[in-house]
Amino acid sequence: MSTAAVGVGSHHDAHAHGGSQSWIKRNILSTDHKVIGLNYMYTGIFFFIIAGLFAEVMRLNLAQPGSKVVSPDVYNQLSTIHGSAMIFLFTIPMLVGGFGNFLMPLMIGAGDVAFPKLNLASYLFFPPAGIILFAGFLFGGAAQAGWTSYAPISTQTPLGMTHDYGQICWLLGVILAGVSSTMTAINFLVTIINMRAKGMSFHRMPLFIWAMLVTVILTLAVTPALAGALTLQLLQIIFGIPFFDWRKGGNVLLWQHMFWFYSHPAVYIMILPGMGIVSEIIPIFSRKPIFGYKAIAYSSAAIGLLAFLVWAHHMFTSGVQSWLEIYFMIATMIIAVPTGIKVFSWVATLFEGNVVLDAPLLFALGFVSTFTVGGITGIFLASVPVDLQEHGSYFLVAHLHYVLFGGSVFAIFAGIYMWWPKMTGKMLNEKLSKLHFWLMFISFNVTFMPMHVIGLLGMPRRVADYDPQFGSWNLFISFAAFVLGASFLVFFYNAAVSLARGQKAPANPWGGRSLEWTVPSPPGHGNIAVEPYVTAGPYEFNHPAAWFGPSESKSADEAHHA
Amino acid sequence: MSATSPALPVHHKAKTNTGLSNGLIGVMCFLVNEMALFGSLIFMYLYVRRAAPIWPPVGYKSFDWHLPTVNTVILLSSGVTMHFAFQALRRGNMRSVYNLLILTIVLGVIFLGGQVYEYNNLINNEHLTMAVGIYGATFFMLTGLHGIHVTGGVIFLLILLFGILRGKYTKDNLMIPHAATLYWHFVDAVWVVLFALFYLTVP
Numbered sequence: 001m002s003t004a005a006v007g008v009g010s011h012h013d014a015h016a017h018g019g020s021q022s023w024i025k026r027n028i029l030s031t032d033h034k035v036i037g038l039n040y041m042y043t044g045i046f047f048f049i050i051a052g053l054f055a056e057v058m059r060l061n062l063a064q065p066g067s068k069v070v071s072p073d074v075y076n077q078l079s080t081i082h083g084s085a086m087i088f089l090f091t092i093p094m095l096v097g098g099f100g101n102f103l104m105p106l107m108i109g110a111g112d113v114a115f116p117k118l119n120l121a122s123y124l125f126f127p128p129a130g131i132i133l134f135a136g137f138l139f140g141g142a143a144q145a146g147w148t149s150y151a152p153i154s155t156q157t158p159l160g161m162t163h164d165y166g167q168i169c170w171l172l173g174v175i176l177a178g179v180s181s182t183m184t185a186i187n188f189l190v191t192i193i194n195m196r197a198k199g200m201s202f203h204r205m206p207l208f209i210w211a212m213l214v215t216v217i218l219t220l221a222v223t224p225a226l227a228g229a230l231t232l233q234l235l236q237i238i239f240g241i242p243f244f245d246w247r248k249g250g251n252v253l254l255w256q257h258m259f260w261f262y263s264h265p266a267v268y269i270m271i272l273p274g275m276g277i278v279s280e281i282i283p284i285f286s287r288k289p290i291f292g293y294k295a296i297a298y299s300s301a302a303i304g305l306l307a308f309l310v311w312a313h314h315m316f317t318s319g320v321q322s323w324l325e326i327y328f329m330i331a332t333m334i335i336a337v338p339t340g341i342k343v344f345s346w347v348a349t350l351f352e353g354n355v356v357l358d359a360p361l362l363f364a365l366g367f368v369s370t371f372t373v374g375g376i377t378g379i380f381l382a383s384v385p386v387d388l389q390e391h392g393s394y395f396l397v398a399h400l401h402y403v404l405f406g407g408s409v410f411a412i413f414a415g416i417y418m419w420w421p422k423m424t425g426k427m428l429n430e431k432l433s434k435l436h437f438w439l440m441f442i443s444f445n446v447t448f449m450p451m452h453v454i455g456l457l458g459m460p461r462r463v464a465d466y467d468p469q470f471g472s473w474n475l476f477i478s479f480a481a482f483v484l485g486a487s488f489l490v491f492f493y494n495a496a497v498s499l500a501r502g503q504k505a506p507a508n509p510w511g512g513r514s515l516e517w518t519v520p521s522p523p524g525h526g527n528i529a530v531e532p533y534v535t536a537g538p539y540e541f542n543h544p545a546a547w548f549g550p551s552e553s554k555s556a557d558e559a560h561h562a
Numbered sequence: 563m564s565a566t567s568p569a570l571p572v573h574h575k576a577k578t579n580t581g582l583s584n585g586l587i588g589v590m591c592f593l594v595n596e597m598a599l600f601g602s603l604i605f606m607y608l609y610v611r612r613a614a615p616i617w618p619p620v621g622y623k624s625f626d627w628h629l630p631t632v633n634t635v636i637l638l639s640s641g642v643t644m645h646f647a648f649q650a651l652r653r654g655n656m657r658s659v660y661n662l663l664i665l666t667i668v669l670g671v672i673f674l675g676g677q678v679y680e681y682n683n684l685i686n687n688e689h690l691t692m693a694v695g696i697y698g699a700t701f702f703m704l705t706g707l708h709g710i711h712v713t714g715g716v717i718f719l720l721i722l723l724f725g726i727l728r729g730k731y732t733k734d735n736l737m738i739p740h741a742a743t744l745y746w747h748f749v750d751a752v753w754v755v756l757f758a759l760f761y762l763t764v765p
Contacts (some may be wrong), residue, residue, distance in 0.1 A: 249696030
């Protein structure tokens with residue numbers, strides 16, 4: 001690594017490079033965005049494994065009627081922590097903290113994020129948030145009210161306890177996770193607005209950066225609503241302040257409004273970066289410029305705007321005035337328009353392209369297909385009469401997992417396979433990567449597709465026991481769920497072998513042309529040795545990525561484009 | 563893209579896309595975040611107020627507006643003094659900076675004193691607390707959160723004052739003073755909304 005490395009606008013003023021620092025300083029307390037990004041990923045995957053194991057225990061319990069494996073109380077705790085951990089400790093930190101941190105400065109040609117110390121601080125909030133969330137199990141049982149934590153269930157004290165310590169742990173953990181993601185959002189927003197390489201106008205940003213821009217604006221604008229709601233619930237549980245207590249003038253629906261005003265946009269916080277990842281992968285593996293760059297970029301912005309306007313579609317069964325129901329139903333269905341624009345643009349990019357079916361593209365196609373199924377069942381559930389029928393059933397569980405597993409998790413693994421060479425400097429075994437994809441894709445669909453059916457047949461969600469008529473369906477689903485869990489073992493084996501003795505990765509293994517492919521794999525401290533001058537959009541395969549040289553020598557024509 | 567708004571000073575010579583410093587944009591983002599926090603809690607107040615059959619609820623009377631009106635004038639005046647303190651710092655007129663900044667801090671402390679007096683009166687004479695009912699809960703939650711922000715602002719201004727006295731912040735290093743000014747204006751603006759919601763619009 002060259003000590004003369006100079007990043008654009010980087011903050012490398014004081015800290016020393018090289019191996020003179022201790023292991024902890026280099027690998028945990030580093031302010032380098034790449035180290036922080038990878039730490040987010042390791043931590044996120046750790047929580048993903050635990051929350052995934054919780055899901056397998058729940059499936060074991062549901063394999064036969066009668067709740068024979070765990071007590072219903074424990075089942076409620078497992079399902080609450082499974083959902084909360086997957087959302088707050090895996091998907092959001094993985095996509096924003098992980099991929100955002102590692103890729104965003106590289107892609108825009110910056111030396112680091114705007115505030116490297118704030119970046120480290122936001123990471124250091126994240127593991128404690130997870131530990132506190134899980135700590136409820138040590139204090140008489142974790143939270144049981146579901147990841148949505150509706151009052152008044154969440155504000156009642158369980159029988160035989162003086163306080164609901166599990167719920168308090170849940171609230172504190174999610175508050176810390178929120179503080180962490182707010183700091184990251186401020187950092188990223190400033191970085192994207194202010195630290196792009198010369199020549200990189202907004203319309204030359206990779207689509208992942210567009211997605212990240214909308215994501216961090218959403219995070220900034222809606223996380224305070226969650227922080228406010230969590231604080232109110234904490235004050236009610238600890239001090240008895242009656243925000244959600246109707247006997248003293250409070251209102252239980254208030255919790256749902258504040259919670260969903262955050263948590264609906266949070267769905268987009270979890271899906272937009274995934275759409276960004278897919279938008280990066282598809283053109284590279286189709287050997288074709290992306291179809292509809294501006295359409296994809298602006299539809300991200302449209303999704304971001306609509307995110308603020310649809311939250312009460314989660315509350316049709318809670319009692320919303322009928323005129324409001326109609327508004328929220330129509331507004332929700334409009335989201336299908338920008339989402340459809342993206343899906344059609346991706347398909348049009350693939351059309352007549354020179355398609356290379358490597359693992360990143362397979363996972364990206366897995367994302368597009370399963371996410372589309374989730375989007376279509378979303379239209380079902382946006383319709384008030386259907387929602388009133390299906391909201392409490394497994395149909396909703398199927399919809400949610402098609403969006404968040406079929407969407408976000410497939411996108412996360414697409415991103416891992418895509419940028420693994422860049423992050424580790426090693427190649428993965430392509431055959432094992434493809435095996436992982438087909439195992440995961442098939443067992444995912446076999447697990448969650450039948451849930452639509454048992455939901456329509458009337459099996460209620462969020463319960464440990466069920467009517468024996470659903471027994472054989474559930475046994476089938478549980479087997480598929482175990483295969484789905486096992487499919488990740490292929491990935492972990494592949495990853496371990498790659499790290500131990502994988503083939504060395506070149507700087508640009510896939511032939512991409514955004515800026516992260518112009519630096520070595522893995523990139524050195526400070527990212528870029530020579531300041532790039534971006535001369536074209538990121539998907540114009542007939543152009544070089546950027547001009548690397550003294551910026552004075554750029555031609556007048558290039559200067560004109562800036 | 564590289565156009566710089568003439569109203570905002572360029573603090574750093576670093577080449578940024580907007581011409582503004584990262585720090586200043588970061589502070590603006592933070593204030594957007596703070597606005598959303600107050601916004602969500604104001605929504606909370608309006609929601610329970612609209613859901614109640616009458617407001618104030620049975621058994622409560624509306625808040626006395628006399629002292630808060632004086633307090634509003636005091637806080638808004640401190641916004642004016644803060645504005646001129648920052649302008650004086652930009653021109654390098656240090657004598658005015660000290661006078662105006664100290665005046666701003668004093669006005670902020672007087673505002674907090676008025677709020678403590680009002681809280682004391684409500685809690686001890688009218689027995690209104692957060693735990694009794696939603697009327698007290700929403701009032702103390704929002705005005706209390708604002709009071710915490712004013713307290714933080716006074717501390718921030720004190721740090722700024724000592725920094726200026728030590729020569730740390732001058733007309734060539736305006737990022738932190740500018741951040742403090744924006745924050746103080748934000749706290750003022752939030753108070754105007756809260757004053758309207760709790761004192762002016764309650765019958």
